[in-house]
Amino acid sequence: MSRGQKNGTAKTVIYNRLRSEIITGQKKPGERLSIEALKTAYGTSVTPVRDALQMLNQETLVTIKPRSGYYVAHITLKDLHDMLDLREILETATVTRAVENITDEQIKQLEGIHAGYTGDDEFSYTRYTDENRHFHYIVAQASGNQELAAQLGHLLDRMARFMVIRRAGKNLAVIHAPLIKALKTKDAKAAREAICTELRDTKIHIMDRIIQEEAGSWHLGMRQDSGT
DSSP states (O other): OOHHHHHHHHHHHHHHHHHHHHHTTSSOTTOEEOHHHHHHHHTOOHHHHHHHHHHHHHTTSEEEETTTEEEEOOOOHHHHHHHHHHHHHHHHHHHHHHHHHOOHHHHHHHHHTTOSOOOOSHHHHHHHHHHHHHHHHHHHHHTTOHHHHHHHHHHHHHTHHHHHHHOOGGGHHHHHHHHHHHHHTTOHHHHHHHHHHHHHHHHHHHHHHIIIIIHHHHTTTOOOOTTO
16 A cells, blocks of 8 residues: 555545544634644554544634634624524525425435444444434435535534534434425425424524533633634
8 A cells, every 4th residue: 555545544434533533522612632642642654634524614614713723603693593594595495496406216225324333332423423424415406407516525524513412313204204204205395394303402402401511611602713
């Protein structure tokens, strides 16, 4: 294996592990991510560590502060409200279009996403979050509007930390079943009702958990200056 291949593999490993630690709350908002410490921990060079952090920065999970370093990104309560509202706008648009355009193969993919073991460990909840993102991204792709799908995918990456907070992993198959049924039967009204119900319940669970248990960690309501 060439040095470039090794660096690429190391980058992927570091990215996946850091992303899991961030979205499951093992690494807290504002926590500094030292390149030197990560390099030592993973037994690698600086390059794959920096590349992994850059990838996380693109997902807005990590903030780069000039002359200071890399930090787990903060978010404000207003930011979270805005993302939840935008998600409702985007997903309502995607299901409306997907009803007419979704293929049998895409339906099959949706039905198979949540098959398999369901556990309560942190690894499982990272997997649930990825499965949920994949589910909604397939629906968005079925809309036929790839720009819409890309925008939703990026938003879901930003919201990954909050999807874990809901702890809905083992119930995702049940939660998504009404939408799959509506898409299969080409029932636009039922599809919109299914997605609105899911998003409403998700918003309630996330906001309740954040306000009651996580507010101190998230610094919600405080605008964080990325340059300080």
